[in-house]
Amino acid sequence: MSKFSEGWYLIYTKPKHEKKVCTRLTELRIVSFLPTRKSLRKWHDRKKYIDEPLFPSYVFVYLTDLQSYYHSIDIDGSLFYVRTGNIITRISEATINNIKLITHNAETVEVSEAYFCPGQKLVIAEGALAGLSCELVRYNDKQTLLVRMDLLKRNLLLTLPAGYLTCA
Incomplete structure (x- = not known):
């Protein structure tokens, strides 16, 4: 990563690891955002509303420096940053x-x-x-x-x- 720019980026995670990655980012004091929605799940004996990720396997991360970039990618469950070509893709604030x-x-x-x-x-x-x-x-x-x-x-x-x- 040659030129770093502060802002929002997107981490691709292992399936079902979004909440774990988001929790670990918070523990490292790295700002993250995991959009969720309420979903009704049915089991054979009950029904329950759960919070599930709006975009499975994705967590939004606000990076301030290269150190937070490297710490966030080393978290168990995070695989890579979403890229366009060789450059990690920045997400607009809007x-x-x-x-x-x-x-x-x-x-x-x-x-x-x-x-x-x-x-x-x-x-x-x-x-x-x-x-x-x-x-x-x-x-x-x-x-x-x-x-x-x-x-x-x-x-x-x-x-x-x-x-x-x-x-x-």
Whole structure:
């Protein structure tokens, strides 16, 4: 890593190690962010809501220096940083803020890897998600809001009342 730039980056982890990596980063005083959603799990004898990662095998990390870079990659369970070519990919602050807004304020959030044709561009005008850009698409025979996460090649699907939206 020749030139370091402070900011948000993305660590790819072993499957089911996201929470362990995030906890260990916190112990090392490295800022991390693991977006989660509530999911209803069914077993043969019970049902329970659990917090599961919104993006399985990914943890967002705020690196301030090279030392935090090396400490974070040495954690058991972390595999590598997401790269574009030879350079680790930096995540914009706006993207992190959008994910935080969605996970804290939207009631239902789904993640999809499917391709969606571009929809009508909208901006959320009211509520806690005000200012967030999104698209209106058809999903499961319903009008749904789509927020594209190009770096992860995934889309966030959420629902909001129509009164909260304005044209972009």
